[in-house]
Amino acid sequence: MHKEHTLTKNQQIIFDLIDKSPEPMKAYSILFNVQKKGIKAPLQVYRALDKLVEIGKIHKIESRNAFIACHNSSCQVANATAFSICEVCEKVTEISSVGLSKYLANFKDKDGMKYSKYNLEFFGLCKKCR
Amino acid sequence: MHKEHTLTKNQQIIFDLIDKSPEPMKAYSILFNVQKKGIKAPLQVYRALDKLVEIGKIHKIESRNAFIACHNSSCQVANATAFSICEVCEKVTEISSVGLSKYLANFKDKDGMKYSKYNLEFFGLCKKCR
DNA sequence: TTACATAATGTTATATTATAACAATTTAAT
């Protein structure tokens, strides 16, 4: 569960937009959508995004340079994320699997090193596109 | 194991450079390094990179926008990749774990869907930086 | 070996993603 944070004005505006979006949003699409609310510059968007990622309210889909709201209430550790991405329609779904997250958190590399932070992106076809 | 491909001139030049590099290389760093060999434009680099990724000779580190040569000879499926990334020195190592790749290839999401393609990036501190 | 399709190249321009630098303002904790 996330530590509660009071979002600032810009953070709240941008989080609300991403949270309402059915698909991941790109930074400049966000910018375009919040210009009527007074957020005029890319940096204002990126700063809010950085903070929202940091506190775990949103995640970045690295392979797509896009952002989605976190809907994974069982998420114990921020920055331990897994997604499925449809290669046809680009639908992205956050995966919340206790088994998967335990497996990855306990995975040891050949030096015996464990990692609490990771990002996993699965690629395939979603139900609709199959 | 990779299907053998004969690389074209540009692909070979760029692959050799990445292959020799001890760390992931970024596209414009590659461009700078191959200009003396006649590759002058970003697009020439990106086209070679796209092809090299497609045939599995290199991988893209998505969170870093950088490319490394594949040294994972046990890699059965191109585009099923795992890396560890040091958050201090940015050292990147490809992980070749049969257990991990089997686990991920057999992982089923809540719809019962399996994925043969994935990209996993672990973040932490490398041996040196620990 | 010619014809044809496919892939790769070269080139210019431009789109997209992201950060640097600095001043001003707000917020939260003494």
Place this chain on the structure above:
DNA sequence: ATTAAATTGTTATAATATAACATTATGTAA
């Protein structure tokens, strides 16, 4: 109230990536 930390606003620019089009090379089948 004072002050440190975080956030905001703003301009400029850096870094990453693709569009569009003309040309050349390569592989394959008649």
